[in-house]
Amino acid sequence: MHNRFAVIKLWENTVSAEDENISRLVSAARELNLECVPVDRNYRLICDKSIIADEDNFDFVIHLHFDSSKINNLFSFVALWNPIQFYHEWGYRKYSDALLTHDDYLSCSSTGADRHLRRLIHDDPYHLIPEFTLYHSLAAPIFEPKKGARKKLFYCGINWDRLGKKKGRHTDLLQYFDAKGLVDIYGPAILQGVKVWEGFSGYRGEVPFDGVSMVNKIHESGIALVLSSKAHIDSELMSNRLFESLAAGANIICDQNQFARRHFGDLFHYIDTNEPLSEQCRQIERYLSDINENPEKAYALAKEAQNLFLQKFELKQSLQRIYARLEERKNRLRGMYAMDTTRCIKVCYLCGDGADNIPYNLRGNSAGNIENFICCAENQKDTFHNVLQKDNTRYLPLKENGKFGSAIANFLSMVHKNDFFAIVLPNELILRDHFSKLAYVMNVDKYDCVYSQILIALPERGNNHIPWYSYNVSDIKSLGNFLFSGTILSPDVVSTPIDLDTMFAHFLFLSARNSQPVKSFTCISKNPDELNLVNEKDINVIHDMHRWASIRFNNPNIYTDKTGYIKKKLIFLKRYPLIWRFMRNIQQKFFLN
Known part of the structure; x- marks a missing residue:
């Protein structure tokens, strides 16, 4: 640790x-x-x-x-x-x-x-x-509930209707209690150039998001208005304000969010925000009067609620539980896809201009039944000197022209019918246990091909923001997310990298009669612009064509001749020059001899 x-x-x-x-x-x-x-x-x-x-x-x-x-x-x-x-x-x-x-x-x-x-x-x-x-909670500060002092309502938020937007759900309610001097209001003073709380005499200023100040202000007021959005109410989800109020030792007036009733019962005071405003105000006034006229009862409720918070929801408790059982949890998760080690997984890693990903990929996928093949040029071989010393790793020479067709054919010739196999492109990052996860599903359900979902790393776009988009079927721009059974290989298939070049990934996928996607995102395609990606419209068209083709191919009542079917599909694609050129350009860098 x-x-x-x-x-x-x-x-x-x-x-x-x-x-x-x-x-x-x-x-x-x-x-x-x-x-x-x-x-x-x-x-x-x-x-x-x-x-x-x-x-x-x-x-x-x-x-x-x-x-x-x-x-x-x-x-x-x-x-x-x-x-x-x-x-x-x-x-x-x-x-x-x-x-x-x-x-x-x-x-x-x-x-x-x-x-x-x-x-x-x-x-x-x-x-x-x-x-x-893990709750929207905290560990400190923790305040003893007030005894005897006159208490007011606390509210913190944004007065959206001042920005010309839809009127806030609680604006009328706050105006009612502000006119009576019974509420302390906090929030941004100016938003988009507008003084959003102008006219509210109970406005007290902004509260810094420092983890402490909000709790101090709630404690000073003594009674917290904990009002959720409709989305939070529907999901029975509580955010920061509830736990801040409990830490502050405040009495709490809450809406109909069932999280509160389920965990705190009668320790809170409740209103129904679906009722008319007059009824909500009447209920809150009654609660205010009861809290201030019965300080001992109010203290007991606040103290019991705070003790329950410290026992079940306090932040340190959550972190301690995670650390106490973290390794046990990791082992349990990994045990879910423990696999039959008698089946060999052969993985061919293709090296492009660089080889930065390969040591990382090997390190995270080191199960004893995995046999690795490093396909690189002679002048790159020294880069993998330490890796190639291992018994489960072999070198595959790459021709001087830098294309992978012959090397892949050589690799496929070493795959046996009982093996699983995969090919990883140079730009792909393979996360931990990727192949073991796929092999588990292959082994249990007897598929010819299992493939994970992928994450696509796009170039950075300001504010250190890199989107990672997921696609369901990604053979257009990745190959390492597929694991194939050796049963799909025939002499014709093994020689395909030389004859079919740019369409090789599609060919392998179509050669699998039973394919299955899995709920795993353990393959990352990095810098996809280098693979000449086009706009989303074109990608969607090709994905639809691919899915349609896969469905027809896997239906034995439609086609039984694999070779004939593949030829028909290629002839069909050639009718659309734009799509054909796009699909060829994507993979010619890797598969053309």
């Missing part, structure tokens, strides 16, 4: 509630003699972008938002902190797929978020339902 973990900070040039969560993780870790280090979405340390967090220097990384993916072999958690509605608003498929790139999940006991995950990982051999929890 390194006693050190990373946390993703997505939006470096903005100030948001995420900064509070990160600050609190850093503080809680420090109290446990751990180190929490903020990193960007590319795992580069915020304090030193020359250092990348990986398994050599960190125990794991925590992603606080669905808008980031696992990108190297460092064990990756993602916190299930977003209501399901957010996925639909941002892009459901893309961001749901992003969840599947991670190794494990941290629940915040949201029924909606947890159900969403269960649907995604149903019948998934690589993921388990969450064991650990």
